[in-house]
Amino acid sequence: MGEVRVSLPILDERLRGTKFVALRARSILNSPAQTGMDFWSLNPYVGCEFGCTYCYARYAHRYVVERAHDQGRLSEAEFMEFRGPHGWEAFEQRVFVKEHVLAALEADLHRYVRTALPPRRPTAAPIVIGTATDPYQPAERRFRLTRLILERLARYEGLSIGIITKSPLVAHDRDVLLRLQERNDLEVYVSLISVDTALIRTVEARSPLPAVRLRALKRLTDAGVNAGLIVAPVLPGITDDTPHLEALFRGGHEAGARFVHAGPLRLYPAVRDRFLPVLAEHFPRLVERYARAYAKHSAAPREYARALTRRIRRLQQQFGFPVNDGMVDRYRSRRPVTQGELGL
Ligand code: SF4
Known part of the structure; x- marks a missing residue:
């Protein structure tokens, strides 16, 4: 049998089995018209090593893989x-790295300037960075696309930028974040x-880990970056009780968070599989309840979302x-991401 030729360039390969794969990006900033969301979105990577079981972006990765296969750039074995x-x-293991992001x-x-500014x-x-995949996932350590993009955006003024991440790498970019927020809302x-480590490792x-993220938050707020927590998704019956949320709000408060937003789980088809x-x-007693609630x-x-909003407001x-103001899951997609959002 001949050797399989990988026609999507592999940029790097890790001992843990992850491969970073080059993906040519013609466009990277997606408009509300493309995505149906209320904001512009930007995701430098497709796929994410963090591997959250509730992540809704999996099917967008599947779309990239299927398209490469249809275009003959992946053999059957590669597919x-x-x-x-x-x-x-x-x-979680084949992360696409967008190429030529600055162009x-x-x-x-x-x-964007023609249509989305005064x-x-x-x-x-x-403009929200990280709506579909984490912009500071481990790939960023190697490829630094997020930093490149932030440096470019920092040359503007009057922008409104949101960044969503689980990674402490974001704190390394305090310098560029501070520059960005001098003349823009960030x-x-x-x-x-x-904040329950065992639970985090389950899902x-x-x-x-939670302590690592809270430390990163503290480093950001100590430096003066306008940073807070996003609690999304809140998992019904698992993380939605008051003591649980209170511990999270307290952790955020101690880390100097300027805000905490939260929103409940959305169980999209791609999320169900995982x-x-x-x-x-791990939670067999909840299987029936989820089946009914998300039928x-x-x-x-x-009703559940309203009750959760009241609880979150009390804690805030x-x-x-x-x-x-009631939009508890600000910057989260109200529907699954599309290929449009991923700029494919
Ligand atoms: S960090 Fe975000 S993008 Fe990455 S797997 Fe988790 S939810 Fe998905």
Whole structure:
């Protein structure tokens, strides 16, 4: 049998089995018209080694792999390898790294400036980095795409930028974040769903531990970066009780968080494949409840979401954080990401 030729360039390969794969990006900044979301979004990587079981971005990775296969850039054997046995493993182990991001960003910014800044709009439309994959996942240590992009954005003024990450690497970029926020609105969201380490390891395969994330948050706020916590998703029956959330809010408060936002789990089809087996194994008493609650929709039942919002508002008040206007899951997609959002 001849040697399999990998026609998508492998940029790096790790002992833990991860491969970083080059992906040509024509565009990187996605408009609300492309994604149906209220903000512009940007994701430098496709796939994420952190491997959260509730992550909704898996199917977008599948789309990239299927398209490469359809275009003849992946052989059958490569296609199987890039999918993984269940179709979700590769999301965590074959991470696409967008190439030529600055050229793509330059072109996109012309479009953004024409349509998304005053006087076209009363205020700048937000640009959110990390809506679909973590911009400071381990790949960033090697490729530094997020930093490159932030450095470019820091040359602008009057922008509104949000960054969502679980990684302490974000704190390494304090210098560029401070420069960015001198002339732009910036919100850095450190994403954390629980301070319970054992629970985090059950539902997030390789994410940084809670104490590490809170330390990174503290380093950001100590430096003066406008940073807080995003608690998303809140897992019904697992992380939604008051003592659990209180511990999280307290952790955020002690780390100097300027805000804490939260939103309930959305059980999209791609999430079900990965998350429900974990639920059955570790929380069997909840299987029926989830089946009922998420039988018809991916979103949590309305009554549940309202009750959670009330609880979150009480905690925001208790800890002196700004109280949300009801949009508890700010900067989270209200539906699964599309290939449009990933700039493919
Ligand atoms: S860190 Fe974010 S993008 Fe990465 S697996 Fe977890 S939820 Fe998905």
